[in-house]
Amino acid sequence: MIRTSYYQDLTKMNTFGMKVKARCFMEYDSVADLVDIEFEELARPVLHIGGGSNLLFTDDFKGTVLHSNIDFIEILEDGNCDTSERHCERSVAISTPVLVSVGAGVVFDDFCAWAAKEGLWGVENLSYIPGEVGASAVQNIGAYGVEVKDVIHKVYCYDTLEEEFVNFDVEECCYGYRDSIFKNSEFKGRYIVTHVVFTLSRDPRPVLDYGHLKTEIERCCEEHSSRHSEERSDVGILTPALIRKVIIKIRKEKLPEPSVVGSAGSFFKNPVISLEHFARIESAAKAEHGPDYKVPHYIIENQTLTPHGEDQLPSRHCEERSDVAISTTTVKVPAAWMIEQCGWKGRRSGGAAVWEKQPLVIVNYTGNAYPEEIIGLEKRIIASVKAKFGVDLHPEVEHV
Ligand SMILES: Cc1cc2nc3c(=O)[nH]c(=O)nc-3n(C[C@H](O)[C@H](O)[C@H](O)COP(=O)(O)OP(=O)(O)OC[C@H]3O[C@@H](n4cnc5c(N)ncnc54)[C@H](O)[C@@H]3O)c2cc1C
Structure with missing residues (x-):
């Protein structure tokens, strides 16, 4: 309808x-x-x-x-398990991927909750990211060391130009950092995602090496085992549900709850710069804060970049870009750190503000902010980061 x-x-x-x-x-x-x-x-x-x-x-x-409103979650293949017989032995499916088809209108976190309940691994680190499944495949959402491309098998779409249904293997989606073929200017708006098939797993495959996640998980396990010392059955065992619980806790502490304070999450992408540029930023930071000061950063070894610093996109639809590619080692510097260094953390400007606990987030502080106020703050942040670090920030949030 x-x-x-x-x-x-x-x-x-x-x-x-x-x-x-x-x-x-x-x-x-x-x-x-x-x-x-x-x-x-x-x-x-x-x-x-x-x-x-x-x-x-x-x-x-x-x-x-x-x-x-396409709203379904369906297991397509579950190892040797007949999907009409949902009570089959879990052990049968071990080391076999579980293919799950999910409608574009499903709230992504409802899918994560469902997967955790089923004991399926793959999307637990993406818990509590707002938005729906269709957009997750457009955005290549990511958090805590996992991107949704890591678990996408196929994306099913309606091609509004040719008026036909098509599907894309994950390699054809040209995924990059918060990027995909569906955001590429040639295809933007052409394909409507109808459903996505994910590859989840019944085998444990925790990804815990991001930030303080492992420490938080260990703390949570210890708290549980000291509280439930007699009934040690499930407690303290690493499960998708446990990781999900810890991630939701961390996210709630750091990020504004959309139903309470309006935002679109990270407003800017984290910039990727050359090693030389990073060395200049680091020596200026040490001069300002002392010789022991450490600038947060991630080295990206031998990544293939275009001259504009965008991730190089693989596969058939992206081939035209390969002639401009160069292979190099680069550095990703958190935009949040740069924004904080420019003194924006917690600052208000009319109805808009920079979130106190995470300066990468611009919020509708009063609930009545006008778009112009958000854009005004965005422009001032971009200008001051450029002036202090010589780095161009680009919005992750889509302006429409
Ligand atoms: C508090 C907060 C925290 C956040 N944290 C994260 C995070 O940790 N990691 C992260 O990656 N993102 C994060 N985000 C950003 C956001 O949640 C994601 O980008 C999400 O995927 C957007 O989903 P949506 O359904 O709201 O899409 P929308 O914002 O409505 O749309 C996003 C894009 O997808 C397109 N689109 C939507 N549905 C379809 C469809 N069915 N077919 C084709 N195109 C479609 C739209 O045209 C648009 O281009 C956060 C946002 C907030 C508010």
Whole structure:
């Protein structure tokens, strides 16, 4: 079924809480509904949204906003296990991937919760990232050392140009840091993700080597075992559910809750710079803070980059970019550190502010911020980071 409304209020459909309207809003329930939509006839521009958690609406939307309610989670293959017989022995499926098909309209964290409950590994580190499954495959969401591309098998789409259903193997999605073929200017807006097939696993495959995650998990295990010293059954054993629980706790401590304080998460991408540029930043930081001061950074060995510093995209749709590629070692510096060093942490500007606990996040502090206030703060941050470090920050949040 397709529901259409006009001059639809989008305030609750974007986590920034921008008070904007869409001239036309269409919501559909099934893959088949897409065939009935006359894309040529829609008021332009056309924007497909998920949970609106990576968007900054800069004004009322003059065209058509689409939203998917395709809402299913289905195990396609579970080792030797007959999926109609869900009570089969877990041990049968060990070392065999579990293919799970998930509708684009499913809230990504509901999928993570489902996987944790099923004891399936793969998406636990991505717990509590706002948004829906369709957008996760567009954005290549990532957190705590895992990107969704690591568990994507295939992305199923409706091609609005050719009016046909197509699918992309993970290699064809040209995934990079928060990037994919679906964001590439040639294809942007053309493909509507209908569902995604993920490869999860019943075999433990914890990824704990990011930041303080391991320490937090160990602390959580210890707390549990001291509290439940008599019933040591499941307690203290590493499970997707335990990792999920710890990650949700860490995220809640650090990030604003979208239902309470509007934001779109990390506003800027972490810049990737040359080793020489990093050395200059480091020596200036040591001069400012003392010789023992350490600038947070990640070395990226032999990554293939375009001259603009973007990740090189593999596979058929990206081949045209390979002629400009150079292979080099680069350094990723947290944008949050740069923003903090420029004195922005916790600062307010009208209704907008830089989040006190995570300076990479710009928030709708008053709940009534205008898009201009968010954009004004964004521009001032970009200018001061450029002036202090000579680095160009680029927004991760999509301005529409
Ligand atoms: C508090 C907070 C924390 C966050 N933390 C993280 C984090 O840790 N890691 C991370 O990666 N991101 C994070 N984000 C950003 C955001 O959650 C992700 O980018 C998420 O994938 C956006 O999903 P969405 O459904 O809200 O998509 P939207 O914001 O609605 O859309 C994002 C893009 O996807 C496109 N799109 C949406 N649905 C479809 C579809 N079905 N078919 C084709 N295109 C589609 C849209 O056109 C748009 O280009 C955070 C955001 C917030 C508010």
